[in-house]
Amino acid sequence: MAEDEKDKNPEIVGFCCSYCTFKASEMAGSLRMKYPEGIKVIEVPCSSRVDPAFIIKAIVEGADGVFVSGCHPGDCHFIKGNFYTRRKIAALKEMFDAFSMKDKLRLFWVSASEARRFIDKVTTFYNDIKEKNNEREKA
Amino acid sequence: MKTGIFICHCGHNIKHTVDVKKLSEYFKTFPNVTVSQDYVFVCSEPGQDMIKDAIEKEGLDRVIIASCTPSLHGPMFKDVLRKSNLNPFLLRRVSIREHCAWVGNDVEANTEKAKRLILAGLYSSAHHVPLEEKIVDVKKSALVVGGGVSGLSAAIFLSKMGMQVHLVEKKSELGGHVRTLKGVWPAGRDGKSIVEDMVRELEGRENVEIFTSTTITNFEGFFGNYEVTLNTPQGEKKLTVGGAVLAIGFSPFDPSIKPELHYGKDERIITTLEFENNSNTLQLPEKPRVAILHCVGSRDEQIGKVYCSRVCCVNALRVGNALKDNYKDSYVESFYMDVRAHPKGGEEFFEDTQEKGVLFTRANVGEIVPTPTGVIIRGEDTLFGETFEREFDLVVLSIGMSSPEDCKLIANTFKIALDKDNFFMEAHIKLRPFDTAVKGIFIAGTCSGPKDVEESINHGRASAVKLFGLLNLGYTYVDPFISYVDPKRCSGCRMCEHACFSNAIKYDEEKRVVHVEEAACMGCGLCNATCPSSAISLRGYIDPMIDDEISGFTEAI
Numbered sequence: 001m002a003e004d005e006k007d008k009n010p011e012i013v014g015f016c017c018s019y020c021t022f023k024a025s026e027m028a029g030s031l032r033m034k035y036p037e038g039i040k041v042i043e044v045p046c047s048s049r050v051d052p053a054f055i056i057k058a059i060v061e062g063a064d065g066v067f068v069s070g071c072h073p074g075d076c077h078f079i080k081g082n083f084y085t086r087r088k089i090a091a092l093k094e095m096f097d098a099f100s101m102k103d104k105l106r107l108f109w110v111s112a113s114e115a116r117r118f119i120d121k122v123t124t125f126y127n128d129i130k131e132k133n134n135e136r137e138k139a
Numbered sequence: 140m141k142t143g144i145f146i147c148h149c150g151h152n153i154k155h156t157v158d159v160k161k162l163s164e165y166f167k168t169f170p171n172v173t174v175s176q177d178y179v180f181v182c183s184e185p186g187q188d189m190i191k192d193a194i195e196k197e198g199l200d201r202v203i204i205a206s207c208t209p210s211l212h213g214p215m216f217k218d219v220l221r222k223s224n225l226n227p228f229l230l231r232r233v234s235i236r237e238h239c240a241w242v243g244n245d246v247e248a249n250t251e252k253a254k255r256l257i258l259a260g261l262y263s264s265a266h267h268v269p270l271e272e273k274i275v276d277v278k279k280s281a282l283v284v285g286g287g288v289s290g291l292s293a294a295i296f297l298s299k300m301g302m303q304v305h306l307v308e309k310k311s312e313l314g315g316h317v318r319t320l321k322g323v324w325p326a327g328r329d330g331k332s333i334v335e336d337m338v339r340e341l342e343g344r345e346n347v348e349i350f351t352s353t354t355i356t357n358f359e360g361f362f363g364n365y366e367v368t369l370n371t372p373q374g375e376k377k378l379t380v381g382g383a384v385l386a387i388g389f390s391p392f393d394p395s396i397k398p399e400l401h402y403g404k405d406e407r408i409i410t411t412l413e414f415e416n417n418s419n420t421l422q423l424p425e426k427p428r429v430a431i432l433h434c435v436g437s438r439d440e441q442i443g444k445v446y447c448s449r450v451c452c453v454n455a456l457r458v459g460n461a462l463k464d465n466y467k468d469s470y471v472e473s474f475y476m477d478v479r480a481h482p483k484g485g486e487e488f489f490e491d492t493q494e495k496g497v498l499f500t501r502a503n504v505g506e507i508v509p510t511p512t513g514v515i516i517r518g519e520d521t522l523f524g525e526t527f528e529r530e531f532d533l534v535v536l537s538i539g540m541s542s543p544e545d546c547k548l549i550a551n552t553f554k555i556a557l558d559k560d561n562f563f564m565e566a567h568i569k570l571r572p573f574d575t576a577v578k579g580i581f582i583a584g585t586c587s588g589p590k591d592v593e594e595s596i597n598h599g600r601a602s603a604v605k606l607f608g609l610l611n612l613g614y615t616y617v618d619p620f621i622s623y624v625d626p627k628r629c630s631g632c633r634m635c636e637h638a639c640f641s642n643a644i645k646y647d648e649e650k651r652v653v654h655v656e657e658a659a660c661m662g663c664g665l666c667n668a669t670c671p672s673s674a675i676s677l678r679g680y681i682d683p684m685i686d687d688e689i690s691g692f693t694e695a696i
Contacts, residue, residue: 013692023556023576026208029237030567037248040255040692041238043209045620045680049664054685061693077554078663079640088668112576113556113564 010064010129014041014122015050019077021069023112033119036126038064046070048081052092055105065104065129067122072109082109103132140265143174143199144257145190146235147181147206153240158250162205165254169261173197182212187219194223201264205233205257211567214616226269228619228679233260259691266684273617277363279303279610281603282383284355284549287315288592289584289599290386291337294347296603297384302610304347305378307369309545311352313338315388321415323592324453325484333592350376358383358552362579363615381610382579384602385563386595387549389540389585392436392444400435400536405509408534410435411454418461423532426468430516430531431455431497432504433475437539437589446560448539448589452479455537456488459497472529474502474518482591502527507534540589553580563587573602578615581606620679621660622667626652628674635666635675644675 016022022043028035044050047070055066068089070082089107096102106125110118144166148154159177166175174193178186181204193199202225204216209232217227235253243249279302283294286308298304306313313334317323320330341347350371357368362382369376391412394402402408414421423429433455437448455473462471478499480489493499504518513530520527542561543549550557555575556564563582566574573581581602584595609615622643629652636644636653643659644666646652653675655666664677673682 011693013689023210026210026234026237029208029234029241032241034244035242037239037243037245037252040252040259042259042685042688044664044685045677046663046665049668049677049680051668051682051685053682054689057686058689058693061690062695063689063693075551078661078665081640081663081665084638084665111556113558116559 008130009036009038010126010133011062012039012065012067012122012126012129013058013063014039014067014069015044015047015054016041017047017070017082018043018045020071020075020112021110021118024110024115024118027113028115028118031115033115035119035123039122039126046076046078046081047085048078048088050085050088052088055092059101059104064133065106065125067106067108067125069108069110069118069121072111075111103128140171140201141173141197141199142169142171142201142203142261142264143190143193143197144172144176144203144205144261145181145186145193146175146177146257147186147204148177148179149206149236149240150179153206153236156240156244156246156249157235157253158246161250162253162257166257166261171265172261173199181206182215187215190216190219191223194220194225200225201229201231201267203231203233203257203260203264205235205253205260208232208234208237211570227272228270229264229267231260231264231267233257255692259688262687262691263684266681266687270619270678273619274614275361275363275617277610277613277615278379278381279613280305280378280380281606281610282307282365282367282378282380283386284383285315285386285388285584285586286310286313286349286351287386287388287584287595288317288334288337289388289595289602290315290384291334291341292596292599293384293386293583293603295337295341295344296600297607298341298344298347300603300607300611302346302381302607305367305380306341306347306349307353307355308349308351309354313349313351316391317592319412319416320592321418322457324457325482325488330592355549355552361617362577362609365579382581382606383553384581384583384599384606385549385553385555385575385586386583386599386602387543387545387586389589390542390544392448392538392541394435394536394538396442397435399506400432401507401509402536405514407509407514407532408507408536410536410538411451411458412538414458414461414535418465421533423466425466426470427462427466427533428470428513428531429462429472429533429535430514430529431458431471431473431535431537433473433478433537435536435538436541438476444539444541444560446589447479449479449481450589450591451537451539453482453485453488453591455535456480456492456497458535458537459492460488460495463492463495463497470498471496472498472500472531474500474504474516476501476503482593540585543586546586553577555580555582558588560588573598573605579606579609618662618679620662620677621657622655622662622664622675622677624652624654625674625676626650626654628672629653630672630674632671634669634671638665638669640665
């Protein structure tokens with residue numbers, strides 16, 4: 001993909017828990033809600049399955065942003081998997097901050113029934129990344 | 140490796156925003172891809188035969204189906220592979236409908252996205268390995284939660300089909316709301332006699348156990364062998380059931396939420412339910428003036444209930460009819476938005492009511508003000524665009540249905556989802572209206588949305604049949620997505636042991652490595668993400684699979 005073209009349309013990789021956010025994304029699709037094509041999701045059994053190495057790999061290989069999304073705290077199918085995710089992502093964010101790319105990573109909670117919330121969260125993330133990319137281009 | 144890619148048009152659903160022909164041509168150029176085809180409906184019988192033929196003729200060892208979301212038709216496509224003597228875990232589903240075709244409008248961008256999604260699936264499928272499915276016995280017993288008409292009809296059907304039924308009711312008496320209805324429309328039969336007939340039928344059956352005044356305190360386990368803990372008046376009781384039907388009903392809307400209606404502050408303002416129960420004791424003058432308000436607690440954005448409650452229009456019509464029958468010279472005015480007399484015969488009933496002399500005024504009622512002489516209704520006539528103010532002797536509020544009061548508790552206990560109105564959510568509103576996202580748990584009656592008595596009974600029966608279909612097989616497949624350890628790589632740091640919350644990882648002091656107790660592993664994959672030396676992996680979601688899936692998204696084409 002050409003560099004200038006890429007700046008216009010960010011590529012975002014999302015890791016979605018199969019019990020909640022992936023279901024919400026399915027529902028968003030069934031309800032014909034729209035979100036940008038740049039957003040692609042990967043199904044994981046639990047948000048705690050997401051190895052920080054996956055996130056780093058996606059960023060290194062050229063993704064403009066990565067989001068991890070799981071069940072609301074307390075609602076985890078595996079009881080407390082999402083608490084581990086929260087701590088893991090917090091630590092990773094600190095590391096990303098050292099490279100001034102904290103904005104490229106986002107964690108949010110979307111339950112299986114919250115298709116609207118899923119759309120809101122991913123499109124806001126997408127637009128924020130797009131804005132940052134444009135700013136960088138101008139600078 | 141011989142991979143077969145099958146791309147579904149899904150009629151027009153995928154085809155009209157994704158160039159499926161271009162995709163199937165594109166993937167033909169890949170060295171590992173033996174078959175790349177697009178087809179109108181891959182899930183149809185000819186579509187399934189096409190996959191079977193390709194597996195047999197070409198000797199495929201990986202199958203990629205790019206179609207709807209994996210949770211839809213998953214077991215069916217797995218069966219196709221089983222019938223062709225291919226391990227079902229060599230199947231890879233790529234969602235290009237819910238995650239691509241339906242969420243974007245631009246054909247070019249969508250085709251590009253679908254290409255990426257299939258590519259990721261193709262890369263990832265290279266790491267799929269045949270896995271051994273576990274077959275688990277299913278207990279042929281069912282839990283029915285709620286003893287209203289839908290719960291009762293579900294319990295009767297399940298017991299008739301030979302399942303052991305445990306019916307749990309929170310209240311001391313079975314029957315739910317229908318027990319309190321005087322005449323169930325259209326036959327006008329007493330609600331009490333309807334439920335008592337059903338209860339009698341149920342009580343006479345040997346394989347039914349009824350728990351009244353009982354609540355559910357815990358529900359855990361997996362399909363086929365759910366463990367339930369009940370809090371009965373006799374103390375705690377534990378049961379093992381194969382599945383459950385949830386029929387916890389609804390709560391009548393409480394009009395006191397809307398202060399402008401002054402409900403509960405004046406005895407001349409009553410609900411349709413109160414009218415029904417107290418119609419004999421109402422003190423009305425010879426020529427009463429009565430107002431009936433439709434859509435109280437339905438189709439109201441201010442209180443966040445935009446849905447139609449479906450039954451309240453007929454209830455309002457019944458009130459009008461009863462008044463006209465009992466008081467010939469009464470003045471009855473109905474204030475409505477639309478009259479939606481859904482059920483069979485509803486429209487005729489509406490016309491009859493009009494002929495009897497009930498006036499229908501399309502209006503938005505602003506407020507109800509009780510005064511010593513009468514109750515004043517102020518509002519706007521939406522056909523004439525004029526405001527009005529009229530005095531009545533009685534105001535009947537046709538209340539709608541709200542979500543059941545225990546909805547959040549039950550949803551949490553059974554780990555099922557609620558929709559935006561706090562009713563239970565169906566797995567699919569059209570294709571799977573009785574199922575929930577959790578296998579073996581079905582919903583019946585008004586807890587999934589407003590329904591009348593007839594619909595509730597049918598919903599209960601349908602859920603019973605669906606549950607029977609699952610339980611009667613006697614066995615179920617369990618996904619073998621559990622962790623395993625490569626002892627050669629394990630350094631014995633025991634990080635995973637501390638992370639695992641189901642205590643499935645045990646440390647071997649002698650060999651200084653860990654191992655996974657398969658029965659306890661829940662398959663979350665936390666240990667896999669925690670292990671610093673990549674020694675522990677979650678079957679079905681191993682590291683290279685996800686790594687290559689990311690590559691499919693990000694690499695330059």
